[in-house]
Amino acid sequence: MLNNWLDKIAEKATRKQARHTSRRSFIRTFGIALIGVSVYPLLPVFRDNAFAQEPGNIPESGDPNDCNYWRHCAIDGFMCGCCGGTVSSCPPGTVVSDITWIGTCRNPKDGKDYVISYNDCCGKSACGNCLCQRDEGDTPVYRPQNTNNLNWCSGSQADVPYHCSLSVVIGVKES
Structure with a gap:
């Protein structure tokens, strides 16, 4: 019936x-x-091996754990440097997400634009330290390829909780 x-x-x-x-x-x-x-x-989502290699000889200035640090121009989350990791490495006990959001930030030290991969570190509950929400280049969630408001851990091999976010330099923007 x-x-x-x-x-x-x-x-x-x-x-x-x-x-x-x-x-x-x-x-x-x-x-x-x-x-x-x-x-x-x-789409501008870096999927495989976002930790290829950070380019060498990047002139650095400022505190990587400060929200106004140049690499964090489009970050949204807890900075891993305050959670037991660094600006480019996950804290112990967490793993980097398989997918990530890409942004471009200007380094005030040399005036160059760098391509930044914002990776979520996954596997522990949210860190809770050094929350930073800078939305340069961010778009609404209905355009997911350009938003930093997604939990990129949900795209990982195992659906694990978000812990903190990295800002990894993956290259220099070509003119």
Whole structure:
């Protein structure tokens, strides 16, 4: 009985959609969806091995545990330097998330723009120290590739809690 009821609703919805949709329209929509799926990996989310290597000889000035430190221009979370790690390494007992948000920050010491990978360290409950929310370049959550308001730990291999955030320099912005 339930199957008949469900079948009738599905048939009615399908027939109604078929009356209002042409084959070309369906093929066009399907093609757009395929293109969207193929473009998704190009979104500005760094996925694999965000700790490739920090470029050497980056002139540093300021306190990495201060929210106004130049690398933190787009961070949102607890800074790992205050939680037992450093600006570019997770504290013991945590692991770096597999996906991350990318931003660009200007180093006042040399005037260059650097590409920064904001990684979440996952595996322990939230650190609670040195909360910093700077939103340069941030967009609303409905544009997830450009927002810093997501829990990037949820994209890790194991769904583990957020602990703190890193600001890893992964390159110099090319002009």
